Amino acid sequence: MNRIQFLKPTELYNIIQQRSRYPSVSDNNFLLILDARSAAEYAESHIITAKLAPRQDDGQWKVPYEAELECKEHIVVYDGHSRSRDASESEDELNAIQLAKFLVAQGSKNPIQIADGGYEDFSKLYPFLRTKKILYMPKELDVIVTYPTEIIPGQLYMGSVEQALNKRIQKDLKVRAHVAVTNENETYFATDSDKLCRVGIEDEVGSDLLSCLDAVCKFIDDRLENSDVVLIYSDLGISRNSAVALAYLVYKEKCTLREAWKAVLKCQKSTRPNRGFIKQLSQWEEKVLGERKTDIEDPAF
Structure with a gap:
């Protein structure tokens, strides 16, 4: 196993946004992010x-006080701008790499992940995730705002109704179109707007998603071609929205359902389309690719 890995900005963004009942960053064992820049830059x-x-x-x-390296699911380090291609750079510009090697030597259970491009690249893409705040109380982490997960960097996101109605999130992500896979009546965009595609189904095994997929995928394509950022959302942001995201990746990338599943699950580990949707996605794969290539009876599904 590679003990040091480089992490793309979109991957770090998605790690920070993970949640179940509470934001995953509120779990002490989930994530440790270490800034290897100077104290002045950090401040x-x-x-x-x-x-x-x-x-x-x-x-x-x-080692940071109470870091418990062997318990952390994710340990991410960054400096100003270290990149995976920086092997020939001077030592002063490789602080993140030096720190990663040190943490590996100190017994980290999981690989140390270096933010590729460092603070500079990440903060350019996600300026709303930079802060001066140093100390977080547990209750603050329990209610920290999480953003929709990023499926296609800067273009396609997947989230919940709560996130879709949050004006700050729409502004920060520059969202210009919604796919609402819900019966929730309140919407951010007007119901007769060309920025809104509604799929009014329940999260039930017998709900018909398949008949909507052609129109939904074409809507997403049209909006992306128009340079609109698109958010797919459902009530909790777990089942219906992920089913649509999976369908779109099969449609757009001409990839198998299994490949789409791996991609979406990497973005959001709580992805859980219901069994009825999985069966319909298998039919969708056959329609788009001309044959069923994914065994949905595999335990992975």
Whole structure:
């Protein structure tokens, strides 16, 4: 197993947005983000929930207090702009790589992930996720705002009704169109707007999603071609919206349902279309690709 991995900005964004009942960042064992820049740079601005990576008096790294490296599901480090291609750069520009090697040597259970492009690239793409806040109380993390997960970077997102009605989120992500897979009546865009596609079905095994997929996928295509950012949402953001996201990836990328499943699950680990939707997605795969290539009886589904 590669003990040090580079993480694309969209991957770090999605890790931060994971949630179940509560935001995953409120779980002490879920995520540790360490900023390997100077204390002054960190104080000026840093990625949300990040901690300043501590050093000893001689400048050498040390393990953060109560870091418990063996328990963390994700340990992410970053500096100003280290990239995966930076092997020939000077040592001063490789702080994240130095820190990652140190943490591996200290016994991290999982790989250390380096934010590719560092703070500079991440903050350009997600300026709303930078902050000066240093200390978070547990109750603050329990109610921290999570954003929709990013399926196609900067273009297609997947979320909940609550997120779809949040004006701040629409502004930050520059969302210009919605696919509402819900019977919820309240919408951000007017019901007669060309920015809204409604799929009024319940999250039930017998609900008919298949007959809507042609129109929905064409709507998403049209909006993306018009440079609109699209958000697919359902009530909780787990089943109906993910079924549509899966269908669109099969339609757009001409990939198998299995490949689409792996891609969406990587973006949002709580992805759980109901069994009826999975069967209809198998039919959709056959329609788009000309044959069924995915065994939906596999335990992975």
